[in-house]
Amino acid sequence: xxxxxxxxxxxxxxxxxxxxxxxxxxxxxKKAFVLTTRFVDGLRNYALxxxxxxxxxxxxxxxxxxxxxxxxxxxxIVRVARIVLASGADYIIAIGGGSALDTAKAANVLLRYPDxxxxxxxxxxxxxxxxxxxxxxxxxxxxxxxxxxxxxxxMGFAILxxxxxxxxxxxxxxxxxxxxxxxxNYIRESPQWLLDAGAMDSLSHGIEGLLNRNTGPIxxxxxxxxxxxxxxxxxxxxxxxxxxxxxNNMQLAGSLQGMGQMHSTTTIPHGLGYxxxxxxxxxxxxxxxxxxFLFNILFLRYWGEEGVAxxxxxxxxxxxxxxxxxxFSMGVAPVVSYKYGAQDLPQLRGIFRxxxxxxxxxxxxxxxxxxxxxGLCLEAFTQAESAVYAITMEGFPLYAGSFLLMGVSIFASxxxxxxxxGLVSALISFARTFxxxxxxxxxxxxxLGKPGIWLAVPAAECLGLAVSVGFLLWGRRKYGYAxxxxxxxx
Numbered sequence: 343x344x345x346x347x348x349x350x351x352x353x354x355x356x357x358x359x360x361x362x363x364x365x366x367x368x369x370x371x372k373k374a375f376v377l378t379t380r381f382v383d384g385l386r387n388y389a390l391x392x393x394x395x396x397x398x399x400x401x402x403x404x405x406x407x408x409x410x411x412x413x414x415x416x417x418x419i420v421r422v423a424r425i426v427l428a429s430g431a432d433y434i435i436a437i438g439g440g441s442a443l444d445t446a447k448a449a450n451v452l453l454r455y456p457d458x459x460x461x462x463x464x465x466x467x468x469x470x471x472x473x474x475x476x477x478x479x480x481x482x483x484x485x486x487x488x489x490x491x492x493x494x495x496x497m498g499f500a501i502l503x504x505x506x507x508x509x510x511x512x513x514x515x516x517x518x519x520x521x522x523x524x525x526x527n528y529i530r531e532s533p534q535w536l537l538d539a540g541a542m543d544s545l546s547h548g549i550e551g552l553l554n555r556n557t558g559p560i561x562x563x564x565x566x567x568x569x570x571x572x573x574x575x576x577x578x579x580x581x582x583x584x585x586x587x588x589x590n591n592m593q594l595a596g597s598l599q600g601m602g603q604m605h606s607t608t609t610i611p612h613g614l615g616y617x618x619x620x621x622x623x624x625x626x627x628x629x630x631x632x633x634x635f636l637f638n639i640l641f642l643r644y645w646g647e648e649g650v651a652x653x654x655x656x657x658x659x660x661x662x663x664x665x666x667x668x669x670f671s672m673g674v675a676p677v678v679s680y681k682y683g684a685q686d687l688p689q690l691r692g693i694f695r696x697x698x699x700x701x702x703x704x705x706x707x708x709x710x711x712x713x714x715x716x717g718l719c720l721e722a723f724t725q726a727e728s729a730v731y732a733i734t735m736e737g738f739p740l741y742a743g744s745f746l747l748m749g750v751s752i753f754a755s756x757x758x759x760x761x762x763x764g765l766v767s768a769l770i771s772f773a774r775t776f777x778x779x780x781x782x783x784x785x786x787x788x789x790l791g792k793p794g795i796w797l798a799v800p801a802a803e804c805l806g807l808a809v810s811v812g813f814l815l816w817g818r819r820k821y822g823y824a825x826x827x828x829x830x831x832x
Contacts, residue, residue, distance in 0.1 A: 636783045
């Protein structure tokens with residue numbers, strides 16, 4: 343297998359690196375756009391202070407924007423891009439955690455295509471990445487991370503929240519920082535929970551990167567050295583007595599694991615972690631830690647690295663089949679909203695009945711299609727004689743039962759979103775994609791062994807179906823999409 347490595351970000355590392363090296367990074371700039379976020383717990387933004395002092399010493403004009411949001415939405419990216427345009431800046435300096443850095447990268451992509459400001463979804467999620475033109479037309483940028491673990495300072499991708507679908511997705515464009523400044527002073531006064539989250543995020547990046555089928559010899563070196571750095575500070579992190587060297591190692595480990603993940607990409611746990619972050623506001627690093635350890639440890643324990651590869655292939659297969667349910671549910675939602683808003687209950691009830699029939703037919707079709715085509719699809723990833731093939735074929739008949747169950751839950755979540763009932767929609771999604779799944783992964787392998795791991799997803803979907811049906815029965819009285827039988831009187 344051929345491997346491709348591209349790491350254009352120059353790293354300045356150590357205390358005082360901003361004051362010493364910022365002039366090198368901004369030597370050709372005329373005006374800097376400084377993007378940052380309001381710090382948690384009232385912490386001082388020492389990085390911003392140092393940046394502004396260095397820019398002033400250089401005689402370089404700047405525009406400061408301090409309202410970068412956590413888990414940035416596509417809409418917030420558009421807003422930032424318009425502000426950068428209005429400021430007249432020709433250089434971007436991003437200060438903060440992964441969200442602030444991702445905001446800068448995504449806004450820079452929009453600045454490269456200003457005609458897409460009114461259609462950002464097409465730009466971010468349409469087409470494929472062109473690796474040969476990743477740097478052309480972009481404003482030069484530098485990153486000053488104030489958290490450790492995201493690795494965003496060395497990654498070309500940005501993770502954005504789609505408010506319309508309640509999902510976090512990676513944009514299909516590359517935007518790298520020219521420089522990144524790793525000064526341990528900027529994380530030294532972080533609250534303990536933020537340091538813990540950063541360390542777990544970095545560790546999950548390394549585990550997923552090392553076990554990913556796309557890993558290569560160079561990424562493995564980055565991952566292993568990142569692990570050794572983690573081992574050097576983990577005891578002090580647990581005891582909350584971190585040294586200066588520990589803070590240095592935390593930042594460097596985060597960048598190394600980020601470089602590895604940029605090339606090998608993520609696996610299943612990251613996708614689940616995004617759901618937990620989006621719906622429950624759990625810090626991304628903690629969310630990743632939970633899902634990463636559950637999935638990877640279980641499959642490593644029972645099948646080794648081949649097991650991780652097997653479940654990864656199955657999940658890719660699942661994404662294709664579930665796209666039908668997500669696409670249909672999102673497509674019918676505006677119609678449901680319109681009929682409900684107009685109080686056209688006969689039409690609303692007719693649409694609801696048709697939707698249930700469609701979901702039922704597609705669920706059965708997805709199950710049958712998956713059972714018939716799994717062998718052929720597997721051969722596109724691995725040989726029929728391989729251990730990965732054998733593991734998948736053994737467990738997939740159990741896993742496939744989830745396709746019969748998930749359609750109703752996906753539709754129900756979208757239905758309540760159409761009614762502007764975000765709480766119920768979030769509860770259904772959170773219960774199905776995280777709460778029940780984690781519970782089943784913890785319980786079923788203890789009871790059933792290997793089959794329990796494959797049955798965890800169907801069992802979680804079964805519980806999710808029960809919750810969805812319960813909310814659907816409850817909601818018919820409130821929203822009128824189905825008639826409610828009146829009790830008979832004596």
